[in-house]
Amino acid sequence: MTDATAGASTAQPRTRTSTSLLTPDSRTRRRNAAERRFKIYGLIAVSIGLLFLVLLLSTIIFNGLRGFQQTFVTVNVELLEEKLDKNGNRDPADLRKVSTFGYAPLIDAALESKLETLGLENPFAKASDLRKMLSAGAPAQVRDFVLENPDRIGETVTFRMLASSRVDGYLKGRVTRESIERDKNLDAAHLDLVDVMRESGTVRKSFNWDFILGADASESRPESAGIGVAMIGSFYMMLVVLGLSLPIGVAASIYLEEFAPKNRITDFIEVNISNLAAVPSIVFGILGLAVFIQFAHLPQSAPLVGGLVLTLMTLPTIIIATRASLKAVSPSIREAALGVGASRMQAVFHHVLPLAAPGILTGTIIGLAQALGETAPLLLIGMVGFIASNYPESIVDGFMSPNSAMPAQIFEWAKRADPAYYERAWGGIIILLCFLVVMNAIAIILRRRFERRW
């Protein structure tokens, strides 16, 4: 009995002692300290995230911006008639017979005369060694000019030619005299010449539009490679993706969300759509290879096939986003519409869909942005091939001609041996990021525009 009473007394709550509000008690102090600690953890987490973002962006920009600059050499080439047009009748067929080899001596001569005006001599035994300073595409550039302007044969024309990637690298600090010792492509003597030519303004770096607008080039000519053709390929693929996945995705979501009976089959479909969104993209690539190319015999490497594969990949994203935004529309709006005698379809199309539109658009653009940056499936359907510079004639004609895509082009450059391609890859990433930023901006603007109406 005494035990019981003792037990009862200890179980009683402690009486609350009255304390001053001006001095926090230990419990309050502990709570406040915990809150401060939590805030610090949060700040640390956010700072780490920001740090990595800044690091990422600065690396990309630091490495990539050099890709937009290219070294050019200004050369005055005398277009000798006896070399280019022996008959002198400017017959296009005759002009075409002179290959780029025929143009090389003209360029050698032009370089030598350039050195003379600068008070230098050709230090090489062979005149053609001098030409190593220029891109291997230089004779082709002169030839293209002559074929287009046959009437200028005989004149001396000023050309702005791409310097070779070694000279370009020397100006950008990538190539040094030490690194060039074992390089067959360029000698230290070339660099001595370049130093003088740079003083006189003959060799200079400037902005290179061809990087943004041009086509990819062979492995030995990194200086003339550009991402423009791959950009067109990406653009065509995005057209296919948008044109197919938006209507199909929205129609499927509306059916599943508003009309389909809730039973095992629709449950099964629902689960599968969610799972499809998590399927590795390379699986879609091999599916596309099997179905579109091997079974349906669509052309390989074509933006049409790439677009179809990416559509398969984007559909789950769009369906999930659309269903979520349809679900988010208050059921009272549907009831209101049905209550005044609208059919289900009228209720959906007049009231639910407009309210869900901002969410659908956001989901679509996120899906498109994902598709734009996708590389793996494109590898499998052959959209990484080096695209000959027949741009723009045979590329613009369409969805069916072989092409690459921006991320696949970046991948292609990143795996090439020449370090000059390294900066191209980073530069390509800058362009790709610009596209993504623009697409996200469009998503935000569209969402704002639609939301303001309601």
Added chain:
Amino acid sequence: MTKEIKIEARAVQVFYGSTHAIKDVDVDIEDKTVTAFIGPSGCGKSTFLRCLNRMNDTIDVARVEGSIKLDSEDIYDPKVDPVQLRAKVGMVFQKPNPFPKSIYDNVAYGPRIHGLSRNKAELDQIVEKALRGAALWDEVKDRLDTPGTGLSGGQQQRLCIARAVATEPEVLLMDEPCSALDPIATGQVEDLIDELKANYSVVIVTHSMQQAARVSQRTAFFHLGNLVEFGDTGQIFTNPKDPRTESYITGRIG
């Protein structure tokens, strides 16, 4: 009873999956009369109301048995299109739910989809008549193109009533139309219901017994899915026949 019967419900059973929500209910709803359904929460009065314009069709698991006749036509006949039915039997919901469109478009929506007007002038007339009928015209006539969602709660509910009467229904169902409104707005809506009974048969579900007593001529008391008592409002509130009705109106159950 000189008034004709508008809706005749016989042996109505409603199941939500395995739940038996409405058990064997018989009700006659008269034309140009306000009929109130009262009862504690979950007694099935809203469920029964939603049977009258087949809004339960939108719920997959709901199943309705028995017969409900509107002007002696069975509304659950397979040949009946619920869309046509709902044009005749309008509904106002518990929470004001105007469309996120302009006031004008809210009211004009029903007439538009049912093709009740031939031109803009006619539609304008219908909208004005409906808004006047809902006692809202004077408050909104200068801002018909502003969003309906920008109105106050009471105005929104009257806008919903205007939207419902714009399609010229014969019966108006109201599911606790005043539960989200303040007393002043409630008073306005109740006055409106009193006016509406001149043209429509009004069925109102309410939690407030005072409201039922104020606006209705006939009252049905539901309890646990059963229709316990149905009669003239005066008789239900002053001289209930069933002990359960008496307990409810005196506040002992519910």
